[in-house]
Amino acid sequence: MRRMFTALAAVACLGAAPAPTSGGVALKALLSSTPAPTLSAYRLFKDDGATTPNAGVTPYALNTPLFSDYAQKSRFLYLPPGTHAVYRPKGAVALPMGATLIKTFAYPADFRTPGEKVRKVETRLLIHRRGGWVAYAYVWNDEQTQAVLKRAGKRLDVSFTDAHGQARQIDYHVPNQNQCKECHSLSGRIAPIGVKARNLNGVFAYAEGPENQLAHWTRTGMLTGAPAPDKAPRTAVWDDASEPLEARGRAYLDGNCGHCHNPRGMASNTGLFLDLEETRPARFGVGKRPTAAGKGSGDLETDLVPGHPDASIIAYRMASTDPGVMMPELGRSIVHDEGLALIRDYIARMQKPAS
16 A cells, blocks of 8 residues: 655645745745845745745655654745646656755654644755755744754754654754755756655645645646656655565665765765666675775675675664764764664565576
């Protein structure tokens, strides 16, 4: 059974490219070479708390997202009036100038009641300008009424009770602009990561009812050129036990590692490609020796050893919080217990390729 995604806040589905109003999105501010000092200056939302999207701003979700210290994430896409995204079978959908990806990170006080006492910590923007994409992080104040630009990043103390009733304390790291560039780098330029058609190919609970996102975007004019969802590639949902284990394991590594570990990413020199487009087992780690040994490998010799997670460098690095060992090296400060368990199970049950 496929997961149905919902926005963290109650949001309406706003069709693509409606006519702008006096209170509409401030496209001029988005396209300015100088970032606005506050998130509200862009008018992406109707309220200062960024819960109700403005016209042209549509919520979306990913089948398998990046793990970020258990933060809840709400995602939105703004498309300027008269524009649309273009389908691509590989990589992110093509987005027009002025398109803006919006992602808010938040923590409920208790994950057993995820809709109550939610603290927003930051909202990140990825804006498509004439010269390319730019990334900015806005940090929320204690009153949850305003988010302020933090180009140098910031560390925040975050505490919550997890889904198992355990108290957690997080040293949450808002990235600086250089760190945004590292994760979002594709051939040396900033680029979107998550909005791949295959990662959008899932059901979202819109205000008027659930619908596959690719179908919804096509029907509302947000997206052109897309095949029917059942004819399009699809990323598995990593924690949906009804889906095949191998597909979920590959999806998790794609979502958490593939943005760097691909032929055009920051880790291309490793020769370890963990994106879903890679189909050669040796390239996604099976029997592959690392390009550099030492502390990061834990004295292990192979990236991925079928049937043996304890002998696999990938599992070793996922289980670490040592800055010189842990992978991913940015975006988390604690181990993702459920993600690690999935990858260990995926490796344990993997069959050795025929020679």
